[in-house]
Every structure is written in C-alpha cells, then in structure tokens.
Amino acid sequence: MTASTVKERKIGGLYVSGEELAFPLKHTDVQAKIDGNLSRVEVTQTFENPFTKTLEAVYIFPLPDEAAVDEMEIKIRDRVIKGNIKKREEAQQIYEKAKQEGQTAGLLEQERDNIFTQSLANILPGEEIQVTIRYSDSLKFAGGNYEFVFPMVVGPRYIPGTPLDSNVGGGTAPAPMTQNQDTDVVPDASRLNAPILPEEMRSRHNINVTVEIDAGVPVQKIESPSHKLKIEHLEEGCVQIQLSDDDTIPNKDLILRYQIAGENTQTTVLTQADERGGHFAIYLIPAIKYQSDEIIPKDIVFLVDTSGSQSGAPLQKCQELMRQFINGLNSHDTFSILDFSNTVRQLSQTPLTNTDSNRKKAIDYINTLCARGATEMLSGIRAAINVPTLEGRVRTVVLLTDGYIGNENQICAEVQQSLEPGNRLYSFGAGSSVNRLLINRVAEVGRGIPCIIRHDEPTEDVTEKFFRRINNPVLTDIEIIWEGKGEPPTLYPEKAPDLFAEQPLVLFGRKQDGIPGKLRISGTSVVGKRYEKTFNLKFDPEEGNSAVAQLWGRQRIKALTNEMFAYETKAGVEAVTETALTYQLLSPYTAFVAVSEEVRVNPDGETVSVQVPVEMPEGVSYEGVFGAEIVEERSRGLSMPTAMQAQTLGGLTARGSSPLSPQATHGGQSLSAIARSSFKRRSGANAFSRMADSPQITIIRATGLDEDAIARLNQHLQTLTLPSRTNGEMVFECVVQKGRLKRVMLDEEASTVKIAKIVDLIKRSLLKWRVPPSVTGTVTVTLSLQS
Template identity: 60%
Template sequence: MPTHTPTDPNPSIGGLYVKTGEKQLAFPLKHTEVEAKIAGNLSRVEVTQTFENPFTEALEAIYVFPLPDEAAVDNMEIKIGDRVIKGNIKKREEAQAIYEQAKRQGRTAGLLEQERDNIFTQSLANIQPGEQIDVTIRYTDSLKFAGGDYEFVFPMVVGPRFIPGIPIDSSGDTDLVPDASRITPPIIPPATRSGHDIGVTVEIDGGLPISDIRSTSHQLRIEHEGQIVRVKLGNEDTIPNKDLILRYRVACDRTSATILTQSDERGGHFAIYFIPALAYRANEIVPKDVVFLMDTSGSQQGDPLRKCQELMRRFINGLNPDDTFTIIDFSDITTQLSGKPLPNTPENRTKAIDYINRLQANGGTYLLNGIRAVLNFPEAVEGRLRSIVLLTDGYIGNENEILAEVQEHLKPGNRLYSFGVGSSTNRFLLNRIAEIGRGTSRIIRHDEPTEQVANEFFRQINNPVLTNIQINWNGTGEIPVTYPSIAPDLFAEQPLVLFGRKQDRIAGDLHITGIAAGGYRYEQTFNLNFEETGNPAIAQLWGRMRIKDLMNQMFRYETKGIVEAVTETGLTYQLLSQYTAFVAVSDEVRVDPEGNSISMAVPIEMAEGVSYEGIYGGNIPAAPAPQAMMRSAVADVNYVMEERARGITLSSSKVAKSGFSSNLFGGKVNDSEIDCLMEAESFVQTPGTNNHPLQVVSATGLDGAAIGNLTQHLQRLHLPSGLSGEIVFELIIKKGRVRQVLLDENATTIGEKKVIEMIKKSLLTWQVPQSASHKHASNTVSLMLRVQS
C-alpha cells in the first residue's frame, strides 16, 4: 500500500491537518476517557482513546502518550462499530511484524508498545475516511501514600525531551538515545488547539469515610454516595496538558498494615503495606551536608525556574544550624556556589540566596554533567550525612545513562532526593533516581505553594530512617521472591510496600526486621495464607515489580539473559514491557491494499507552564519538529568532524559563528556538545586490520562484504590497554539500522562495563550495508569480538 506523509510549512504538526477554525486544528485523536476505580491501596484504570479519520484517504495514526511509570498494563482492545477485537500479548518484534503485515493487507490493526516505563506508543492502521475507532487500555497501579495522604496520579502529556549524543541518521536518534524519534512527538504550535480533550472519573472506595479530597492540578466535581466518592474533572479543565494529581485522606489516625494475597497456577502472590512507628528526638538528628543540584536548562524558563528559586530559598533558610551546604546548577555548563561545603551562617545564606536569584534558564539539559559534578564533590566529613537534592523537570531522553551513573558511583551512606518541578514532569526518571539514590521523590507544580513542600521535606530528611531492613521466611517450602529485591531504607511517614510470590503456595510467616533511630531494633511478623483466590491485581503488580527490578540491572546495556527474563515475565503475566507488546487485527480486509494511505504522528499539547521559547529558541511560530532539529544536529556534527579532519579544532564560539544550531532546546552548539564530540573522537583511530586490538571473530547472519564493512567500522575505536578476552553480542538489524544490541553475558569474558558500552554505541551508529538489512523483517546477527589490547 503506497503510504505518504504530506509536507506543510509548519513541520511541528507533521504537515497534515484539517483546519476547523481560526485557532483549532482537527487531528485523528478526538477524545480520551479515563475511568479509575480505587479500592484501598490499589487502582484499576481504563483508558479509552477515540480516533477518527478526518481525511479522504485511509489513515495510520501514531500517538505517543504517558501512563504511570509503575502501571501494570495488562489489557488492550480496539472497537470498530459494534465489534470488539481483543489485543494479544506477543514478543515485541513478533507483534510489530503482525501489525505491519496487517497494514499491508488492508486490515485494521492496533499496536501498543512501551518506549519507557512512562512513555507508550499507540499505532492504529487503516482507519477508513470518516470512521471512528476506540482503543481501550487497562492497567493496575498501587497508590502512593505519604504523610497521611493517598495520591492518585494520571499523566496526560509527554513533555519535550532533550536528546544528547551523536546522531545516527536524520530520524533524530542518537548513540545515547537510539529511540529518540519514538519519544519526541510533534508539538502543537502556541495559541492553537488540537480538538483533543479528556474526561476523567475516579471512583474511590476507601472502606472508611474519605475526607480532604483535593487536586493541586485540576478543577474537580465531587459526588458522594455512602462511602463511595466519585471525582470528575471540571468542565473547564479538560485540555490534556498536565498531570492530574488527586489527593485524599481516609478517616483513621494512621494506616495500619495491609496484607493482600492472590493464588493461581503461577503461585501465591502477596502485597504488604506497612508504616513502622518511628519516634525520634531532636538530639538524634545527624548533621547534614547538603548539595543542591538545580536544572537551569531552557525547559525551566519562566514559571518552573521561578518555582525552583522559591523552593531553594526555603531550603536554604530551613537548614539546621549544624548543617553545611552548597549549590550546583547545570545546563550547557555546570557552575557552583562554592568548591566545598559552606557552614550554615547568615553570611553564607545571604550569599546563596543572591546566587539563586541571579540564575537564568537556557540551553540543553546536560544532567549527566551535573550528576557527575555532584558525585565527585569533596566527601562530607565523618559524622555528616551527605544529602543530594535534585530539582529538575527531568525532560531528557538518556535516562538510563543518568541512572547508571548514580547506581555505580553514589557513595555508601549518601542519599539522593529528587524534586520534579512542573505540570508534567518525567516521573520515571525522578522516581527511579530517588530509589537508586536511597532517597525520596516529590513532584511540585509550577503554581503550587512551596512552604508545605519544604517543611515536609525537612521533616523527612531530619527524621531517622529505618535501615538495614531484612526479610526472612519462617515456614516450610520455598522462600518467597520479594520486590524490591533489596529493601530500601524507610523514611518517616512513608510506607514500605513489598510484593512477593511463593510458587508452592505453602502458608507461613514473613518476618521483617530493621534498625530504627538510636539503634533500636524494629521487627514485625506477617502471616501469609494463599488458600483464597484473592485479588488478581496483586499477581499483576508482582509481575510488574519483577520487570522493574530486572530492568534496573540494564542501565548501561541490555543483556540477553535479562531481556529473556523480562520477556518471559511479560508473557506469563500478560504485561506490557519494552520487550512485549499488544497487537489486535481485524479479520476482514477493510481498505484497498493498493490504494493510497496517510501515516501521521498525532501532535500533542505543550505541557502547561513550559516555555516554547525555552524549548525552541526564537522559532515559536513554527517550532521545528524533532526530525528537523536533528538534521541540524547532523549538520553540526559533520561540520565539526570535517574541520577536525583538516586539522582545525573548533570551539563552541567558532561553531556558533558558522550558523549551526544545537540539536534541541534552541541556541547554538555549546561547549558540552563539543566536549561530547571530543570524547567520542578520542575513541577513534585509523582503521587497521590484523594488528588491531579489536577483531571480528564471527558474525553469523552477515555476508563477507558486510563483515568487512563492520570490521572497518569497529576498528575506528581506540580501546584502553590491558584488555584480553571475547565479547559476544546479538544484533537486531532492520531497515538499514542496528535497532538493538544485546550482550550475551554467558559467552562474554570481559567485564569492563565502559568498554562494552563504548562498543555498543559504535554498533548502533554502524551504517548497515543493504545486503544485511531487510525492508520488513528483522535480521538477527550473532557477533563475536576478540579484544587483545
């Protein structure tokens, strides 16, 4: 079927729309309806997306949207007229192949994929002109509980992502973010509406009277029916451009321990929610050394930066007398208030607040530079607890690179706390970086008062935590598998939530111990009995937590064994993951396979409070689409490399004078990007053959010419000395690109992560010869490399 994407003077909306009014455009996505039911600690959510083809040709609509980062997505279906077609969970590559084949055959098909824990893609092929199709997605989630409040969050829009790295091609993908084009949907221009709106209904059954229902983000309509409360969006607040944040309290002094179980042929599953009573005295507060890390990139321009500054002033003035502190801010460059921790004196507080007030927001979100600066900051003196406090919107595409850096280099005893500032922050990054950093995360809207947020933070950070938590099984049979696999430290007013599975379903006791403030021993025992069928959501959440735990082991690169484990878990528990996908296909051919069709990415709203100018520089009327921005980046890189080949070393000012622009968030190429190129170039040398320390031993799936081409490409790498052994990868090649690089950890004899990661990045940038790539099918290559440096 011939497919085309028409062009238009405004590339930010994919060049395709129907104008219905002076400021409103008609796109395929018409409406999203959300229905959530909350019982106790759990929510079951149904999301229905209504697509309609406003064009005169058959349409493929591709929509990038968010969901909660720990949602267990286990159901998808499409509805055409009165007919419902249930989606089936498949391996992702298999689901993609089924979808593409159905599209070519003229069948209507839906494909639901996960790009990040909180970013998803819905593709819908062969929508007839004028036809309406509903896509329904269902998921289970566990509510957040802190300080007496339950919190239900539904994200509505994917915020713009800063994409660092060296471009692979003109798609927008880079060696650091090889799927950038899949997480950067086009943005609707300012002062323009898409016609897409959203409705939300949340039904809460708390088991007890519910009070203090409120939202910091939306206008609400609240209805009571006994102990059931229904909450709906106000009619004036239906633009999907900000996260819905709903908080409420249940009528009791404190949440008691809750045990939920479920049993089926997969085993006995359980969830435990409990809050230990942690009493503390002021003289037990340990002096802190606090390093504040502030995002001052372009996406923070306007209200977000002002909110960060306001919050920082409260943080500085809320420190204890014996605390020390400093401030590091990052964008294109990283600067700091001082090179060592400052005593908490009136003079230093004044100096810090003056520094905060002078900060401006512009440039790219080079979070890695800021993270490295704070992790390399001089160590805190003995007896002080180093606390790192990150303030950012999290709008980056290279999350795994950041998480790997924290995971590998955060010193024992240090804590990393994250504050997401904005209406639609990257909760996946903010939540995960705090978990890995053994701290807490908190989201504050750009228009939310800061006093309570700051006070709650200091109450948490000052209070002793429950540490050294141990989980022991007292009973017969196998030991339950629990997640998190390593129990985190526990902060005051924040519950510990454990998900577990005992495959043999034999009852027994789970004994939990820990060390509380002042060295006191804490212990509690929970009886587990799997006789009843129980709540099926518990099994799904255990599966989701297992996937999360496995994915946390692959921040640097993917490994074959863990990818297989994630895939197996997704298929067993019918869960969406980065390696499984839902696909639904109509039985009948519904459009002419030989006729013309249109394929378009559905444009989305800009997140509320985010500055177009801060993201796109001065190009507000027609902000460049990610593809166009990345073409500029390709030109930048090629220009720099060509000049260096001639022996000319470029600074950022020289590049700027040449008229080349940055790859995202406006502005010119900066020193950080030049440094990135220099770092990449330091690994490049003139290709050799037999005497090169990196040799291709075998490449099953490639012909001789492709092997020679790959060998020449890899021999540009300059490896560190002292390495000896073999590295085995599995490559997935499709459409002229290496789409996935999996390390075979069992066959690999070299353990240096940085070297493996370096080779992985090089493989992602390999321009695959036509003989090694198929137009529709994937080609799997088993690659063995020998290193002798």
C-alpha cells in the same frame, strides 16, 4: 501497484486543508476504580479519520511509570477486537503485514516505563475507532494521604549524543540534533517526542477522568492541586470524582489526594492465588515516632537544572525551594550549589559552612539563575557526586529538575555505579507534567526519596518534610525472613530500603508453591531499638485481588530492567520477556497487537500517516524549549495557511528544520557547534593512528553476517579507542531493524569483559554502524580485545 508500493505520506499531525485543521485524536476517557491501596484504570482513546484518504494515526502518550498494563482492545463500530501480547518484534511484524494487506490494526508499545506509543492502521475516511487500555497500579501513601496520579502529556525530551544519521565514519561533523533524531546515547529518540501544538492553539482533543473510591469508610479531605473537581458522595463510603467541565485540556498530570476517616491503616495485606503461585502485597507503616532531636551534621550538594525547558515557572519553583532549603539548614551543616545546562557551574569549589555570609552568597547565586541551553544532566550528576566531601559527614545530593531528558538509564546507571555507599540522592520534580520515571528511579537507586511539586504549589510543607526525612531515617537495616515450609517467596524490592518519616514499606511477593507461612520484618529504629512485625500469609484461590499478581509481575520487570541501566544483557532481556508474557504485561520487549479479520481498505490505495500533536505541558515555556527565533517564525507562519496543499504546521520549513518537533537545544541554542566540537574531541585521537596501548578489536565469530558485512563491521570498529590493558572476549546479540542495529545486548555468560564503560563504548559504536541491506533479523558478534 502492489501492497509493498502503497503510497504513504507521513505528516507531523497538524493538517491544513483550506481553512480547516484536522486532528485524528478526538477524545480520551479515563475510568478509575480505587479499592484500598490498588487502582484499576481503563483508558479509552477515540480516534477519527477526518481525511478523504485512509489514515494511520500514531499517538505518543504517558501512563504511570509503575502501571501494570495487561489489556488492550480496539472497537470498530460494534465489533471489539482483543489485543494479544507478543514479543515486540513479532507484534510489529504482524501490524505491518496487516497494514500492507488492508486490515485495520492496532499496536501498543512501551518506549519507557511512562511513555507509550499507540499506532492505528487503516482507518477509513470518516470512521471512528476506539482503543481501550487497562492497567493496575498501586497508590502512593504518605503522611496520611492517599495519592492517585494520572499523567496526561509527555513533555519535550532533550536527546544527548551523536545522531545516528551523521556520517561519522567519513570524517564530517555530525548533523545538528533535533529531538526526533536517534543518537548513539538514545537510539530510540525518534519514538519519544510527539509534535507539539503551537502556542495559543488547541486541538479538539479533551479528556474526561472519573475516579470511584470504595474505602468502606467515609472518604475525607479530597483535594487536587492540579485540577478543579466535581465530587459526589455515594452510599457506604463510596465517592465519585470527576474533572470540572472547564478543566479538560490534557496538558498536566492529574493529582488527586484524599484521606479516610478514623485511624490511619498501619498495615494492609493483599493476596491472590492461581496456577502461577501465591502472590501478595504488604503495605507496612511502622508505628515509630520520629525523633526530631537526633540530628547528624550533613553535607548537602544542591544540583539545579537550568536548561531551557525550566524557563519560567519551573525554574522559579526550584529557586523558591532552594531559598527555603538554604535557610532551613542546621547550624553544623555544609552545602554546595551547582547548576547545569550545556555546562556545569558552581557556587564554590568546596562545600561552604552554614554562616550568615555564606547563606547570603548562596541566595544571591540562586536569585541570578536563568534557564537556557541543553539538558546535559550526566555532567551535572557527575560533578555533584564528585564534590569533595568533608570528613565525618554524610553526603546528600539534592536534584531539582523537570526531568525532560531521553537518557534516563544513563543517569540512573551513573548514580548506581558512582554514588558512595551511605550517601543519598533525593530528587525533586518541579512542574505540571514532570518526567516521573526519572524522578522516581534516580531517587530509588540513590537510596533517597522522590518528591513531585507543581510549579504553583506552596513549598513550605515540602521543605519541612524534606528536612524531617534527611535528618534521620525512621527504620534502618530492614531484614525480611520467611518462616514456613517450601521455598521462600520472591520479593520486590529484593533489598528493603530504609524508611523515612511517614513513608510506608511496600513489598510484592510470589510464593510459587502457594504454601502458607509467616513473613517476619524487622529493623532498627532511630533510637536503636529493634522493631519487628510478623504476617501470616495464606493463599486462597477463591479470594483475593487479581491485580496483586499483575503488580508482582510488573515489579519483577522493574527490578530486572533496573539491573540493566548501564547496558542491556541477553539474559536480562529474556527474563523480562518471559515474565511479561507469563503475566500478559506490556514491557520494553513485548507489545499488544489487534488485527481485524477482514480486509477493510484497498491495499493499493493512498494512506496518510499522522503523528498526533500534543499540548505543551502547562507552565513550560515555548521559547525555553524551541528558542525565541523559532517561536517567532512559527507565529508568523500560522497567519499564512497554505490552501489545497498537504501542509503541516509541524512539518519541514524552507530551511529543513522541524520547528514543532522540539529541538534538542532546550533553549534555542543550536547544538550543531557542540556536536562538532564533541566529534573533534572524540576523533582527534584517531585522526592518524590508534593510541599505541589501545586494545586491538577483532571479530572472531559472527552469525547473521556474510563475509563482506563482517569486513565492513571490522573496519568500522577500528576507529574505536578503548581503555588500555583490556583483554578478553565480548559477545553481543543485536536486533536489526531498517538498516540499523536497534538493540545491542551483551551476552554476559559468554563474555569475559563486562566493564560498563567498555560495553557502552562498543555498543555506541555498533549503533552507528550502517548495516548492509542484506542483513536482517538477529546478529551475534564475538569480539576479541587484545592490548
């Protein structure tokens, strides 16, 4: 047997052998050091092979969505192997080659800004291997409180779209969607969801977190709404905080809040200099009083997620927030209420005035909300944005959700493209382990503010702060001007947002030539007065904090990827990749890989590949995610383990479903009927002929494809119906992996058609094309569109 024919059994991560359950992930240890506004965090994951065969372990886990991950290493016995940052495809190839040749290897990849995959190949039976990941992050600061957050589990993501494994071209309906099926909307869905442990079952995996705060002055009012803490005050204002021994299950975000003694720092400036230039971070809290008597009539649209994952505590928290929101409206405000799951429902067709009878009507509607079905958030967002706006009012959309979806970019792109200038979107994430990436980004592009509230936290302060903020920003029309020699610094965010009550302005900059100068920040206060603050910036290589440069690189990557919410571009991907390699950062297009020098296992031996199971997030309903029928079936199955067989509790059942891989139902309602209906609607226009005025799509150039592949792709594209009167050329660069076009990027410089809707339609069609086995690497296709 050759290395290429090594027998490998892939299992869902929960392994039954006789009476014993075996779990590859043994322990996670987190060491965080906080200095002022910055944190440096070290995460060590300990894996152990409990089997008698060589193990490959795959673990999906979260990190903060703006963390700058810049180090990874693996430790085998006493030897430490440092990971190297590479382009993602190159790192994957190095890892696969090492795995086939019997070397022990580790691969760290980023699936989303807050979802990561750790793969470890060729762990010997009984062997223990440690993976250490290091990152820098910037602490949140609001209302006098610093907040440190460490997420511990990825909640089950709902995946919309048509499965890529369905035979769409043959005219049959798409197969039922599961959470681990790639779709034309979320082509990497299979990499987002880990198997979830059955209810009432615990793995041996636990987590320890130690946080050291060095504030230089006494730290006070330390609290956590999520965990029990052990607190030890050290010398010179330092504090060490650990999780209580009975609160180490990794099923919820750690939220740690504290204050420092004395006056709250209004301004912090941090700098760093090296061969890449001078870097700086500015944290500015303008000393401006909030004017509570300046109130503008508002039109608020409340959009509530009522999909299955919201069942129980999350929806109850959203209902509690909604009741307080309705009762807290000003007398001249108007409001609407919409809720969404498979479909969108609404309280009224038009906004309601704030009267006693309308408030009662709203509260009655809120009280009857129930959670079931899929998380079709895009429909909800579109409906909320399109609610008629009364003349003379500012539209405010308020989204309440756990954010458990895999199509975050699609949602952010819709807000980015469709929310009218001057309107705002605020997002509230309710639960123990919400999708902070979605909550943060959708508010950012919606020019609002995100808020995370646990399902068991009081809501009074949250609603009071919300109204205090939306009534009026504190500082608007912010301008940033460089006064000094040389080129001005590159700043992120590129356009400063309006500031609200108790919200700091956070800027990250790089002065490539390192020449000092002044940065002047000005804006208009709520009472119309001009506000101004000037900073003297000097860059001393002998002083400073190295994390500042890494965080600037991370903010640049974030800004570049935010520009690609609608679709990826060749130039954008190249810019992100270049930045990530320069600053040694993990990104969607780079990965860390570490490989042992020696061959450690027999390349021809049998390997067990295990995806590590995770806890269901605290407060999330199993029935809401999986459906009552599947939960009942699984509870019966647990009482009958199969001895002496490689049987996974998260594996295939007799009917071929995967009950511990969360279904895309998010409420137990199968989406096969929905998928079939959607397919019929899409294919109906193409059943006999193309629409008469739909553009003709023709491949005029292609590299990486032979004549037969070009002919097949050309035939595949003819089933696509595009908007009429579209003419021009589009150039796509595509990365081929395992018989699929895994990444489809538009070359904007070479394309004359760049309309987001058309790019999306063609991209989704390309993703569904079955690539011939002879095609590998990168493919470039130039399409002509002629009406």
